[in-house]
Amino acid sequence: MTAPSFDIAIIGAGVVGCAAWRAFTLAGLSCVLIEREADIISGASKGNSAILHTGFDATPGSLEVACMREGYRLYREIHERLGLPLLETGAMVAAWSAEELEKLPGIVTQAHQNGVMDVTQMTAAQVRAREPGLADDVKGGVWIPGEALIDPWSAPLAYARQALANGGTLRLNAEVISGSFTGGAWTLNIKNDAPIQARIVINCAGNFGDLVEAIARPSPFTITPRKGQFVVYDKPAHDLVQSIILPVPTARTKGIVITRTAFGNLLVGPTAEDQPERRLATTETATLNALHAAGCRMLPALSGMEITTAYAGLRPATQFKDYQIEALPARNWITAGGIRSTGLTGALGIARHMSGLYEEHFGTLKPLPSPLWPRVPNLTEALPRPYAQPGRSEIICHCELVTRDEIAAALAGPLPAGSIGGLRRRTRCMMGRCQGFYCSRRVLELAAPHIPGLADA
Structure with a gap:
């Protein structure tokens, strides 16, 4: 052949x-x-964590910060043409100890070295005025207005x-x-x-x-995969913060973040755990409990919020x-x-x-003169979704309000879902508070004719 x-x-x-x-x-x-x-x-x-980073805390002069700054610029340039969301939340680095407070001027200086010039230091009073839900003992912060949320x-x-x-x-x-x-x-x-x-x-x-x-x-x-575990809180927790709450970073990790998601939840994580396993990212109860405790320590109202789910991802660290x-x-x-x-x-x-x-x-590139710009369906809460439209099809996933037509389009459209995980990531089905307990059978019935091997699973 x-x-x-x-x-x-x-x-x-x-x-x-x-x-x-x-x-x-x-x-x-x-x-x-x-x-x-x-x-x-x-x-x-x-x-x-689905954050569009400005690169304010990356190593000055690194290839990483150069690619981040250009990626950040390009996403903002093209996202509307592709139908991609951009939620302008801003972010705040919060200091919780005298030692962390001393590091804040250096974070501002580093941000300016990286070309992120609108980064400023905040007093404890200014932090609390912007985010009144944070614990009273916050010592100060750094405000990064350009950080934003996207659909990952x-x-x-x-x-x-x-x-x-x-x-x-x-x-x-x-x-x-x-x-x-x-x-x-x-x-x-x-x-x-x-x-x-x-x-x-x-x-x-x-x-x-x-x-x-x-x-x-x-x-x-x-490559030594670095696992990050996350806790996802139910929809009522979404409005407990308005901005992304970042820790003072360390040399190894950005630390535990509290952030809204584009899908109307609140997220706490990740951890940073090196492991030899390259494909499987497990979650552990003790670690998730520690994340929940850390979140409640910074944002006390979290203690009264229900957890929807937890997940883990692997970063290809070297x-x-x-x-x-x-x-x-x-x-x-x-x-x-x-x-x-x-x-x-x-x-x-x-x-x-x-x-x-x-x-x-290797040679000169000759860009296409008139490329096509297909748009992806909106999955975020910031823009209209099909469930709210007149004449919409039946709702299959009631937790995330996913319609039958959305699932059908994800299974048959351009680049159709090749797995149940892919279907979830294209529609949000089975990602709500019941985690598919009520809708999974119906979703599987719809998906079986399109995903090889699913009918026999």
Whole structure:
């Protein structure tokens, strides 16, 4: 068999892979996105805090802050054309001890070094005036007005759908097991499927990035997945804060955040726990109890709120703090590794940076003159949703008010859901207070004809 041939093969359909697929497709190249799972964003990108970061607290001069700042700018530039939400909440770094209070001027200075000039220090009185629900012993804070909330799943879906609409190719259930580079082109061998040929390979494999990197060279970085557990509170907790409440960060982690979600809940987390397991992110009762206690300590009214669910995500951390992005000109390879917790914000900027590497080493890009801009459905509470529209179809998931037509569209539209997890991330079904107890049977009946193997499960 003759392997299909492309200008670029991107391995890994997380948010960075989807953004790269979009960027290079819109740049006029034939691109294939290769994903080992049955749907996109099935790995590290499916679990995060959904914050659009300004980069105020990133390391000055780092590649990470450059990609974050560019990704932040690009998201704001394109989100309306793709139908993506942007909830302008602002964020506040809260200091709870004299030691943390002493660090606040340094946070402001670092923000200004990173080009985030509207960051200012706040007194304890100013903090309490803006967020009266916080505990009385808050010592002071830093205000970052540009931080915002987005939908963490619709963003990569929109990037992927735009790539698909403009000629991109997607291969799901396609695990890359090996590759060979001969004659200036790569042949990627796919488990139980036909190989794929491409002139350039881009490694966006997330938690498997170092293993995929070994196809091209001995990997210079090692992925040690960093697990973050989260607690999600029910809808009444949403209005307990107006802004994103951030801790004073440490060298290792941004710490535990209290934030609204775009879906009308309140979120507390994440933790930062290194583990060898690359795919499975478990939750532990003791850790969740500690998160709840920490949340109640900072926001006392949380103690009277019900918890809807808990989840955990994995970040592809390496031994390096900065992103590991580089081109290997002699191997026709571009690496995007170690994209940790800031990947959702940085994705568009990372794709732009990789486009620059391509032009530096591999050739001139010729952007499409009139690209298509498909819009994704709105899942957030900030904009109108189908359940409130006249003549809407029956409601299937009553907790999250998801209609039958929304589920049908997610199963049959462009880039349909390839798994129940993918269906949940496209519609919010089974994500409410009952966690699918009442609606799962109906959802599965609707999904079974469209998702292979589901009817036999």
